[in-house]
Amino acid sequence: MTVSNHNWRKFKNAFMQTLTFVCAILVVLPLVLVFYHLVKEGFSALNWNFFTKLPKAVGEHGGGMVNAIAGTFILLLQAAIFGVPIGVLGGVYLSEYGGSKLNWWIRFAADILNGVPSITWGVVVYGLLVVPMHGPSALAGGIVLGMMMIPLVMRTTEEVLQLVPGGYREAAMALGIAKWKTTVQIVIRTALKGIVTGVLLALSRVAGETAPLIFTAFGNLGWAHKLTEPIAAMPLLIFNYAISPYDDWHRQAWAGAFVLLMLVLAINVGVRFLTRDRFKQKA
Amino acid sequence: MPATPNPATAATGLNFPAGTALTARGLSVHFGRNKVLKEVSIDIAAKAVTAIIGPSGCGKSTFLRALNRMHELNPDARMEGDIRLFGDDIYARGVEPVIVRRRVGMVFQKSNPFPTMSIAENVTVGLRLNGLRDKKLLAERIEQSLQMAALWDEVKDRLNAPAISLSGGQQQRLCIARALAVQPEVLLMDEPASALDPLATQKIEDLIVHLKKDYTIVIVTHNMQQAARSSDYTAFFYLGELIEFGPTAKIFTNPSQKRTEDYVTGRFG
């Protein structure tokens, strides 16, 4: 082996290492930039009014987005009520019941649904619900987000249930415990933290969705008094403010984006907390 | 009862002092196209320990699981033949597997206490999930079952601690207590001590000898000394067939089949 050959090899090694390092930095960079920008531009607009006041009309100073913050929570609550039971039970079916052929098709469909562009969901619910109800509504907004959650929750639920060792199912059945009780009291209980984690991650995914809400929840500068009225949501208001020509609104959009990011971050930290606890229990 | 002759028992002329708990006649089990248990006919003595021995893959676990219909959890498994538990056909129409399993309990090779439950909750889980609510009765059953499983003295001060905080041997005795708590008539054990150290194994063996006062026990083991020490009857399986069945002393000192002799003396398997 010659010296030059050795050097060439060393160079290739160093080159690859540098290249992968640069790419790794490029992955993290957007997050850092987004965070820096949001804090820089949005933090000044964050004040008590932001969390307590309704949006002001154009030209007037001040105002907040309390209705949009509340709206996002109401939409997420509806989405959870609608999407979590169906998603979790679907995941339980895939993992604990069902034939392998049918399951293959359900999984295939769920994976495709997980890849459907979110605006498509908005159009679908627009046709199914908004048109028959003669207008956008909080209900339609909640349902579209819930529908997006179903395949996500279903797949994660199935995955964590599959992680429960078969020995627990056998032990329970050998005690003469019926299958459904074994499923609920032994299998689901063992995997509960994983299921909750999956639900929270799905919630944080749909929390920032804007496109499907344009057709369904529509947005509202004031309060929605009924679920059949259009409702404000943070992503919608951020979008509307951001494309407006007013500096005041731009600042509000930054602040809203910052709060939304914090919400998603809080959910993710909560998930980390839950999973950390789970591993501790396993050890 | 069907009048099929039973070559195994007929050959040994067995007369069980406490009667017969289980009778299997022409028991075959298929996994898909594979016939892994071939027309096994055997009687299991009540209030005694019956050991099942044989080389790996000969169908010991399959036989055991047919006795409480656990094999039905596997959709590929198919069973033929007749099994009676104290005279009741456990495969008769309308007999729920759930009921059979309450009468014929099972302990597995790998201890598997439920990780989300405390020691006490693990013991009572079979009762609670079948509707028993009476706190006093549950407390009685906890002590009684743990006593029988020789675990009470070690855990009585921490019944509410997580079951997975116990040692491996303690976890296996907890699983035995859990199976005993539903008061089965027969206890099936599939290599219950093979994952344990010698001391923990010794405890399980002592416990088995103790339990036969009240229970019928069928135990699968690869440990010849264990079978010789703790069982009253021994059945030798080979390639899915029951080769020889008789009193343990006879199987180990004076077997009538060459293959049995080769196996118990360690010449193959």
Ligand SMILES: Nc1ncnc2c1ncn2[C@@H]1O[C@H](COP(=O)(O)OP(=O)(O)OP(=O)(O)O)[C@@H](O)[C@H]1O
């Ligand atoms: N779920 C299954 N599907 C298909 N074949 C199986 C299944 N379980 C067992 N078998 C086959 O049945 C035969 C008997 O298996 P079994 O587990 O009863 O053997 P065993 O005597 O308990 O062996 P070991 O001593 O290794 O536990 C083996 O040939 C095995 O490959």
Ligand SMILES: [Mg+2]
């Ligand atoms: Mg086995």
